Structure formats: C-alpha cells, structure tokens
Amino acid sequence: MKTGTPPFWKTKSLEQMTPEEWESLCDGCGNCCLEKFEDSESGEIRVFPVACEYLDVTTGRCMVYEARTRVNSDCLSLTVETIKEIHWLPETCAYRLLAEGKDLPWWHPLVSGRSKTVHEAGISVRDRVLPGSFVHPEDLRKKGRKKTRHSIKRRIVARKRLKEGDLDPGP
Numbered sequence: 001m002k003t004g005t006p007p008f009w010k011t012k013s014l015e016q017m018t019p020e021e022w023e024s025l026c027d028g029c030g031n032c033c034l035e036k037f038e039d040s041e042s043g044e045i046r047v048f049p050v051a052c053e054y055l056d057v058t059t060g061r062c063m064v065y066e067a068r069t070r071v072n073s074d075c076l077s078l079t080v081e082t083i084k085e086i087h088w089l090p091e092t093c094a095y096r097l098l099a100e101g102k103d104l105p106w107w108h109p110l111v112s113g114r115s116k117t118v119h120e121a122g123i124s125v126r127d128r129v130l131p132g133s134f135v136h137p138e139d140l141r142k143k144g145r146k147k148t149r150h151s152i153k154r155r156i157v158a159r160k161r162l163k164e165g166d167l168d169p170g171p
C-alpha cells in the first residue's frame with residue numbers, strides 16, 4: 001500500500017469489496033468456530049470453550065476451509081446479508097466491526113502487518129479452548145433438545161440441536 005493511500009476497508013463498503021479483500025478481513029481469531037448454545041426461549045447465546053472439530057486451534061484457521069460446507073453440512077456462508085442476521089459474531093470480528101461502521105483495531109493483521117498480533121493481543125482462541133476432536137460429538141449432542149448449537153467459521157454458520165446443561169460454557 002502506498003503511503004497516504006487509505007486502506008480498502010476505509011474506502012469501500014463490505015458490498016464493494018473484492019473476494020480477496022473480503023477474505024483478508026478475517027483475522028484468524030477462531031472465535032466464531034466455538035460451540036455455542038442458543039436458548040430457544042430467551043435467545044441468549046452461551047459460548048463453550050470447545051472448537052469446531054475442523055478448526056486448528058493453534059492457527060485459528062479452518063483446516064478444510066475450501067470444502068467446509070461439504071465436510072460439515074451444518075456450515076453456512078457468512079455474507080454481507082447474513083452478517084446483518086447473525087447477532088452472535090464476536091465484538092472483535094472485523095466483519096462485525098465494519099458492518100457497525102467501526103474501524104479495525106491495532107492488532108488486526110491488516111493494520112499491524114503481522115498475523116501473530118491477533119494471538120499476542122489475546123484475541124484469538126489459541127491456548128484458551130479445547131479442539132473439537134477432544135470432545136465426543138455425543139457429549140455435545142446427547143442432551144440437546146432445548147438448545148441450538150451455533151458454530152461459524154468466517155463464512156460458516158452451523159446449527160445443531162443440543163440440550164441444556166451438558167457442558168460448562170466457561171467464562
């Protein structure tokens with residue numbers, strides 16, 4: 001980027017961005033890939049410290065990104081339209097920040113120029129969550145009748161039925 005040239009996220013709307021620009025907004029925090037409960041009555045979202053089984057919890061990246069919707073039939077795409085409907089994206093998510101008219105923070109790789117700053121700032125899931133492969137799906141599923149689990153990976157939204165009280169959602 002030339003000095004003095006405003007970065008694309010300051011001059012373009014989400015709708016105007018190229019696919020490459022859109023993808024580069026993802027900071028790799030991995031927070032949208034954590035298992036979640038939605039209370040079917042109150043709508044409250046509770047996040048569990050367990051990642052989607054396809055998330056690399058060290059890098060914060062999906063291990064099957066290109067094939068994610070085929071590999072996991074629960075995954076849906078995050079788009080300009082769905083961002084408006086998803087109220088549980090992390091407050092730090094670049095897509096949410098820009099959709100709300102805010103700027104990217106200092107630790108975002110596009111701002112810092114380094115992918116590691118999202119980890120150094122303590123924003124990512126690294127060292128904070130269990131890999132999904134460590135938790136048997138039945139442990140998440142077997143009590144799931146009243147709750148809905150959500151898991152999203154950048155352009156992914158996943159929903160599965162769960163039952164309340166299976167896992168401690170943590171802080």
Ligand code: SF4
Pocket residue numbers: 025026027028029030031032033089090092093094095152153154155
């Ligand atoms: S889509 Fe948002 S919450 Fe998910 S990994 Fe990317 S920046 Fe993080």
